[in-house]
Amino acid sequence: MDFHSIWRNLKKFKNNDFLTMLEYRLNYGDLIELINRLVTLFDEYNILPSSRVIILTHNEGAAIVGFIASLLDGVVPIMLTPDTPHRRVASIVNSTEPALVIIDDSRLDEDWIKQIPARIVIHDSNSYPRKKLFSFSHKRSAMHHCGLDLPTAIREPHLPEVNDDLAYILFTSGTTQAPSGVMISRKNIIANLQTISRLFGCNSNARLFNDMALAHADGLVQGILLAMANAATLIRSGGFKISNLENWLNRVRQEKATHFITAPTIWSFIDQYANHDDYFDSSECLHLISVAAKLEQELWGRLQNRFGKSISNQYGLTETVTSALYSGDFHSEMGGFGSIGKPVDCEARIRNTDDVDSEIGELQLHGDNIFLGYWKNSKRTTETFTQDGWMRTGDLVQSCSDGSYKILGRLKTIIMSGGFLIRPEEIDEVLLTHPSVIEAVTVSMPDPNFDEVPVTAVVLSDERTDEDTLLEYARSNLEALKVPKRIISLASIPRGDAGKPKLKELREELLMILSRKKEYTQERNSRDVSGEVYQITAQVLHIDPQLLQPDSSPASVRSWDSFSQIALIIAMESHFSIRIPVAKAASIRNLGELVTTVKDLLK
Template structure:
């Protein structure tokens, strides 16, 4: 690990892995079984760097990737950063107005996309007041496409040929560790998306801490079924294996039907999922029938709080331990992790800080003692540079002495394990008493017919707010209001018992699987 930790940027990381691991497989494509070696990754990175340089791009220019999962998007994301450019993975779930905003605000000069998403991209680019070049390619390819000096696509205004720059300008050797490598936009459910700026040092710091926390090495392989346009998959399942010399299996998307088969066929040693996937796997009747999971070391859960009932049910059914973690886009993914040792983990906790400092802060800015609830704040080498072109919101996100304000409410116990009870904006205030929505969620999820649950506060003339719960029932289960109320009274008592239940086909979630609770209060819900 000593040599690895001295690496300063993505180009140096790719170079080092190619020298050490050579022809060993780095990435396998689940649908085809094709493999990309560490040496081939370096060769494709070098090809793209030279091509981008010849097309006229300058160090620090922004390049976007608007594609679903596949070998090529993974190569492009790494290679663009290794070329001294800033990569912008675009969320495929973006609404048209959000897509226009991201393309405009990011100052992107070039977008890699595929035929499937070209129509929506072309429509958005017509509303962008700056010409943007477009290259259409296939996600399942393992070779970077040629980038013309002025790439043009029918119906899309391509950028004019930029002045050519001297050979060698896009060189990995010139990239400083604190230079921006990534602009990733948040989902923007409470306003316009924010462009989180992360440096090479931020990304490598978390790849290092994740590798160390889970004791990962060259023998380890992870299944990638989460979208690469989210920070979890990008850092934890793509950059981290590259960091410790392991490998990954690239799946186009999550499918409960094929998940365990792919995990076993490619002999993955760990899986990286979100609570929604855990719920779907629990709801799948076939489960692991006919599949041997003995090669798996652990299941890593991230991006949202995992209900203890689902945690215990998953471990009991599949015989696979869950390591619950938590992170933010602003911290390049992981900031907390439970221990690798099963007996040391705490169900319901996001774990201890990993590679960062964490504390609980009160409304007056003072640190709180163990057991006291307040806002979780963070400091460390993984914390973002700031929000792109947004100094006001950047300043608002940090305390005067440099702690990142996460907006998550929680507490830590006497042993340093942290617990998240909700978001500060999501607290239910009933009759002047603060009620954590997660407490309600977890109680409702104990009912055997409930697959997912989300509590929110809704207006009440006397109490200010009352508790409503949005439910997704298990397959074939019928909702019985009287039975559900009896269950909640027994678990929560009368004061915290929900007064309203709403049935849903699915709960609103972001690309990471994180519950977007406040969207339940929108009229469309």
């Protein structure tokens, strides 16, 4: 497999569906033409091979085509989440010096854009006021999704050789001053795509249901790139929303999906809130796959029993492109049930703190799928690799007799919340810029739905600064998933002789505070239930409560997604000391219905 063979395959299967969205479909003939027109636009903007391109748009079609065109033309795409805060984007721009940005028109007033020589603007409206437009309109035919004024004289992409040259950068975490960019080479990509394609039988007949975030490695690689590499179909369904769970799951059968790929957190929500057991019963649905984080053995077994099909669990990091170890009974090379699997097409070993072989210790990996290093961070790159070239994962594992590995925990302080990686240092740095915060230390706390969530302890110079003020400050400077669940003011942070925080002691202290009943419940008499529901909703959804109305819903509030819906239900149950039935929780469509539900249960 290389980019030349992939391109030939796209032409061969030009009538195959490439991208199936709720609003439109693109086939590979459409994709080819869009790529050819876009790379011609690269020439007009003098975007050369190895130039960096920032992709920052809510328009998934534009983001997908922009990423593929860049990759196949030898340009280095940098996919960011659409809600990446201004300061973080500015820091990434300063670090990578991109030659082009593909961006929503709503962000054109941000000052960092002035540093970028060229831009392609994604317009929300159906009007086309500018020349260099690249926009997807829901009301136009597939080929009009590229906009009316893309170049008519076109060329094909350069199709670079598969080697150790940089293919893309994925900024997964890191402080706002020094974002952590994972550098993936073309050889890394092809190695990982070949393994996944072989293990899971991906070909031109495959239809991949993958609705994960495009700026997440598993949404990007096991969605966009896996489909493209095999001339397969990628099914996107508008993102997981608990309020629309039944329709979302029903699309698996409606679109005749062969592969269903999602994270353990979503599998947990399916287990809790799905009403039926037949979503994956069709004969064409061959592979149920869990990625991005550990699938707990109890949940794994429960899902397999319920749906009557095997589930594969994959282990990997952004630094391994996607996965490196595989478990399940789809293929003889995979590891056993309950483990994180066996290494496939790469090597794995365990080393203890004395750097010798052991049955329990840090998992280390080696192979063609292992990343190049961290963008402009030679120190961290050196620390990540051993002297003999193995990558330290930071994960504590135990070897099994069949060659599988079981994960015991993490050696690093990284927080994995719902499959998304969060570096607590990034949260600390943001809060320390608030004038009232003297100290800030973030730790992970257990959570029944997201596995872990960040909670931050602060020491304040002004005790009048309350938690709501600090949470609002965090929301304005961090992506939604990185905002701490709670920010707790302490008289002091427990520290050792060298000044380092004692994380275990801090976590225990915070757990004790959070467990107090007064933090979660109030007396039910003489209360404004509607007002409290609105205030809690505003906090969970990161929105001004004055903007909320009874008809506010996931359709009108951008931050009201599947994760925040679950968080909203949990917050209501905790605050009011009630239990909202699963069926009722899944059927709540707007804020008015939520208020009614809470009032009824309080009676």
